[in-house]
Structures are given as C-alpha cells and as structure tokens.
Amino acid sequence: MRRIHLVTHPEAQHHLDGLVGGWFDSELTERGRLQAGRIAEVLAGRVGGRVVEVWASDLRRAAEAAEVIGRRLGVGVTTDARLRERSNGEADGKPQAWLEERRVPLPEFGDRLGHHDGPTGAETRRELVQRLYPVLEEILRQPVQEQVVVSHGSASSYLIAAWIGMPMEATGRGFFPLKAGSITTLVRNDSHFSHQVVALNETAHLGEVAGG
Known part of the structure; x- marks a missing residue:
C-alpha cells in the first residue's frame, strides 16, 4: 500500500502582509514554524518506523516546512521547482489589491485552463497542471511506500486531481479548496488498485496556532 501525506505549507509572511504569493519567495512566520512542528508530530505518529521520503516545492515557505518535517522523521528533503504554486508573473509579491485591479476574471465557460489572468509572465492553469502531473508521476516511481509532499x-x-486520474482538461473546473497547514492523505489500495483520498484538508492538528 502506498500512502502520500500531502501537506500545504503553513502560515507565511505574505499571508500577513496581504501580498500575492505565487512564486514570491515568502518565508514562514513564527506561527507558521510552530504549525510546521505540529504537522511534523502528526506525520511522525502516522509514519511510525516505516521508510519515508519527503518532497517539497523549492520556495522557502514550503521547503522550510519540509525541513522541519524531515528532521522529525530523520530524513532529508528533495526539493523540486515543479511543485511550486502557480506563478502570477509581475503580480507576485505585490499587494493583493494591485492584482485585483488588473485581474481578468476567469470565465465560467470556454478555455478555463488556457485563460490568462492578465499580469505579464503569469502562468495559465494549463501550464501549472502540465508541470504538476509529471512530477507526481516521478514521485510515484520511487520505490518507497510512504511519502510526504509539501x-x-x-x-x-x-x-489530488492527478492522483485520482482526473484528465488534465477536467481540472479547468474541478478544484479542492485546501487551507494553509492542512494534511490530505492519499492511499493506493492494493486489493483493487484504487487511488483513494482518505482524509482531505485536515487542520485539527494546528489547534490554537491555526490563526486566521
């Protein structure tokens, strides 16, 4: 049985400052570091003594959380730029209000994946899924049964869409809202080879350090 613990990075400085994230290399806040410690403890209990790998986006807020997790699990971290958030181009690191004034709204119908939000250099959602699907395939080719992806x-x-086999074009509408610091558990059932989502967007572990 393969199990992936999919972690969204916890609170980062751009959240507090009201800045656009994307590829802006924001670091964790002090509360975010505490949240990363909580996540690490939960995962240590779930992984137990099994062999585990930790993968992460190379942006600081994700890589830093992954390092906390890796230290608790006693393993190193493999960073991969393909696990980054969608780039907002020139909007990254600017105030959210700056982006909202310039954003071209996503249409309800038509080519939602190919839609360009407006800011110069921004990725389309198609470009995002075209790098995420292959990196998940690479992660799944590794010969371990327990993996953490931050x-x-x-x-x-x-x-998650890639895990359940959702066709890329269907991701133009399908979406799973996930909170900062959440854990989603993905399991491959070896009796009938299904790719299961057994826990989605868990945040109870954050407790009083969850914040707003």
Missing part, C-alpha cells in the same frame, strides 16, 4: 494550496489541489 506544496501550496492550488498546486496541492491539482496534485
């Missing part, structure tokens, strides 16, 4: 909110949603 990524970002939207990116993690599309990783």
Whole structure:
C-alpha cells in the first residue's frame, strides 16, 4: 500500500502582509514554524518506523516546512521547482489589491485552463497542471511506500486531481479548496488498485496556532 501525506505549507509572511504569493519567495512566520512542528508530530505518529521520503516545492515557505518535517522523521528533503504554486508573473509579491485591479476574471465557460489572468509572465492553469502531473508521476516511481509532499494550496489541489486520474482538461473546473497547514492523505489500495483520498484538508492538528 502506498500512502502520500500531502501537506500545504503553513502560515507565511505574505499571508500577513496581504501580498500575492505565487512564486514570491515568502518565508514562514513564527506561527507558521510552530504549525510546521505540529504537522511534523502528526506525520511522525502516522509514519511510525516505516521508510519515508519527503518532497517539497523549492520556495522557502514550503521547503522550510519540509525541513522541519524531515528532521522529525530523520530524513532529508528533495526539493523540486515543479511543485511550486502557480506563478502570477509581475503580480507576485505585490499587494493583493494591485492584482485585483488588473485581474481578468476567469470565465465560467470556454478555455478555463488556457485563460490568462492578465499580469505579464503569469502562468495559465494549463501550464501549472502540465508541470504538476509529471512530477507526481516521478514521485510515484520511487520505490518507497510512504511519502510526504509539501506544496501550496492550488498546486496541492491539482496534485489530488492527478492522483485520482482526473484528465488534465477536467481540472479547468474541478478544484479542492485546501487551507494553509492542512494534511490530505492519499492511499493506493492494493486489493483493487484504487487511488483513494482518505482524509482531505485536515487542520485539527494546528489547534490554537491555526490563526486566521
């Protein structure tokens, strides 16, 4: 049985500052570091003594959380830029209000995956899923049965879509809202080879350090 613990990075400084995330290399807040410790304890209890790998986005807020988890589990971290959040181009690191003034709304119908939000250099959702699907395939090729993947909110949603075999084009509408610091558990059932989502968007472990 393969099990993936999909973690969305906890609270980062851009959350508090009201800045656009994306590829902006924000670091964890002090509360975010406490949340990462809580996540690490939960995962240590679930992994037990089994061999485990930790993968993460190379952006600091995810990589830092992964390092906390890796230290608790006694393993190193493999970072991969393909696990980054969707880039907002020139909007990354700017105030959210700056982006909202310039954002081209996503249409209800039509080519939602190919839609461009407006800011120069921003990724489309198609470009995002085209890098996320292959990196999950690579993670799944590794010869271990227990893996932790630390990524970002939207990116993690599309990783779930890849896990359950959702066609890329269907991700233009399907989405799983995930909170900062959440854990989603993905399991491959070896009796009938199904890819299961056995826990989605868990945050109870954050307790009083969850924040707003």
